[in-house]
Amino acid sequence: MPISTLFSLLLLAFSLIPPPVTAEIKTLQVKNDNRPMILFEKFGFTSKGSAAVTISSVSVTSGLNQPDPSRIGFFLLSEGSLNQVLMELEFNHIPCVVDSRFISLLFTFQDLAPPPHSSINKSYPVGYPGEYFLLFANCNPGSRVTMDVRMELYNSDDGKHRDYLSAGESLLPSLYFVFSMIYLCFFGFWIVECKKNKLSLHRIHVLMGVLLVVKAFNLICASEEKHYIKVTGTPHGWDVLFYTFQFFRAVLLFTVIILIGTGWSFLKPFLQEKEKKLLMIVIPLQVLANVASAVIGENGPFIKSWVTWNQVFLLVDLICCCAILFPIVWSIRSLRETSKTDGKAARNLAKLTLFKQFYVLVIGYLYFTRIIVFSLTTISSYKFEWVSNAAEEVASLVFYMMMFYMFRPTDRNDYFLVNEDEEKEAERYLQAHEFEL
Missing domain, CATH: 2.60.120.380 (Jelly Rolls)
Incomplete structure (x- = not known):
């Protein structure tokens, strides 16, 4: 060549x-x-x-x-x-x-x-x-x-202190720290909501709370890592903590999406065989993706296999993103069929609508964080590299807030709202419409 x-x-x-x-x-x-x-x-x-x-x-x-x-x-x-x-x-x-x-x-x-x-x-x-x-x-x-x-x-713009972060990344320590505080406040609010609605609390709500804590600590570690690189040129061990929390955050996020998508803890206290297999596929893939990410970060582009590891990371991430959509699709189809036969049309219609909204939310989140953020990274000036990171964190925060709002612990949610008028109206609606993805 x-x-x-x-x-x-x-x-x-x-x-x-x-x-x-x-x-x-x-x-x-x-x-x-x-x-x-x-x-x-x-x-x-x-x-x-x-x-x-x-x-x-x-x-x-x-x-x-x-x-x-x-x-x-x-x-x-x-x-x-x-x-x-x-x-x-x-x-x-x-x-x-x-x-x-x-x-x-x-x-x-x-x-x-x-x-x-x-x-x-x-x-x-x-x-x-x-x-x-x-x-x-x-x-x-x-x-x-x-x-x-x-x-x-x-x-060294002042001639005295060295800044080892690239010109477009100098703001990242502050950016990550601000978002970590937002997630800690979010977690505090989530605890208050769970205590106020103890009777409607499910195991999935506890797992969602753990996800918030891990996300907050992941951002704190990212902030400290970037800060030490900025000041000293090396992460002083914070990179190990960063990759650890990044791994748990990624695994927990995909697990929570899958469990919500299957209706676990909300609709049923168990997982079907195909859902268990999906979790057994996604979690090892997340392990592989995080190993690839760590190799890329630790070694940089000088290693011979750098491009290969990048391709592995992108491929695995794409597979995981596609895989987490399956349980939502399964739930939508199951609810659509059940709505016609179990005599609880209003309740199932509400659930079906909620899962469709969740499906659109997950698709939007994946599209923005994988496509839009990537586009921002490639087209932004080197001075504004932080913009793509900020956009990704804003998109993630919006996704978390909407997901947690949709599936919050409350006795007045779309799973249990059933009255006689709604039931009759839902039956007429189901007879006139066929729900498709």
């Missing part, structure tokens, strides 16, 4: 599938790697940003000709210059990408101290604000590179 094609595919994948970043001071190890291009990071710099790269324990081996060290090196590439560099490579205007006048070259291996030292420490001030790719190029076909890499990417 030509290097220009490989180069463009690599950057396209990174642009379309942005990985979660866990730290902006990273120490990585490259072992016996023969890739002509390695993408290490993507970062939004202000006018006072800097990139520092240190490499040590460097060795280059080749079974053919002696590698040319001037054709191996690190460089920064802005998104605005991407097309020009691709054009140069496509039309063979330059023999190697490190020769391009559109890149900011940090150093080549020609600058390395002689063995056994084989190391270099280079800092580059970024004078022009923008979003940049930090890349490594090896234009010696057949050669393999081994090295330890330490990189620091940061902004």
